[in-house]
Amino acid sequence: DAGVIQSPRHEVTEMGQEVTLRCKPISGHDYLFWYRQTMMRGLELLIYFNNNVPIDDSGMPEDRFSAKMPNASFSTLKIQPSEPRDSAVYFCASSFGQRGEQYFGPGTRLTVT
Amino acid sequence: RKEVEQDPGPFNVPEGATVAFNCTYSNSASQSFFWYRQDCRKEPKLLMSVYSSGNEDGRFTAQLNRASQYISLLIRDSKLSDSATYLCVVNGGSSNTGKLIFGQGTTLQVKP
Numbered sequence: 001d002a003g004v005i006q007s008p009r010h011e012v013t014e015m016g017q018e019v020t021l022r023c024k025p026i027s028g029h030d031y032l033f034w035y036r037q038t039m040m041r042g043l044e045l046l047i048y049f050n051n052n053v054p055i056d057d058s059g060m061p062e063d064r065f066s067a068k069m070p071n072a073s074f075s076t077l078k079i080q081p082s083e084p085r086d087s088a089v090y091f092c093a094s095s096f097g098q099r100g101e102q103y104f105g106p107g108t109r110l111t112v113t
Numbered sequence: 114r115k116e117v118e119q120d121p122g123p124f125n126v127p128e129g130a131t132v133a134f135n136c137t138y139s140n141s142a143s144q145s146f147f148w149y150r151q152d153c154r155k156e157p158k159l160l161m162s163v164y165s166s167g168n169e170d171g172r173f174t175a176q177l178n179r180a181s182q183y184i185s186l187l188i189r190d191s192k193l194s195d196s197a198t199y200l201c202v203v204n205g206g207s208s209n210t211g212k213l214i215f216g217q218g219t220t221l222q223v224k225p
Contacts, residue, residue, distance in 0.1 A: 102159070
């Protein structure tokens with residue numbers, strides 16, 4: 001099993017640019033989660049999906065952030081426009097069932113200058 | 114008050130030592146509890162779930178005290194490879210069991 005796949009692994013962009021992060025969950029998993037990790041705030045849940053439907057987006061910081069899951073094998077997290085304070089590691093995770101173990105991808109390290 | 118609180122450490126211990134980490138959570142409706150491990154610049158990985166009766170997995174023992182809203186992790190005979198950050202994790206309560214809330218983590222450094 002390839003595990004959760006994220007791309008890109010590193011992204012450096014300038015303030016104001018659009019950033020798109022991608023995630024492929026483990027095949028057969030019905031829950032997908034997007035997290036952000038910073039030194040100051042730790043690991044925070046941004047949004048999660050069940051069967052491609054967003055369930056809880058209360059962690060999305062503001063309207064600049066959006067997430068989609070067009071099918072069971074693909075999700076995107078978009079930031080438009082990006083700001084320096086968005087710099088963080090963004091993790092995608094998936095699970096089978098609401099209480100199943102969450103498997104994390106390797107993360108995307110985003111730097112906004 | 115943070116929803117999940119941990120002592121950030123670092124805990125510096127010699128090989129073979131026993132070390133304990135503690136964690137408190139604020140939502141009394143939380144139903145699921147976990148310890149995750151995160152190595153430097155890596156993703157978090159599930160170490161073990163925590164059950165009401167307490168549970169053990171090799172050198173690792175987890176305990177839950179619902180009345181005090183307190184979770185612990187005990188590591189016996191620590192190894193160099195145990196060096197990592199340990200994250201206390203609880204679910205978001207009975208109405209949002211899919212949502213996991215992570216503590217800031219406790220850093221452990223095991224020295225030869």
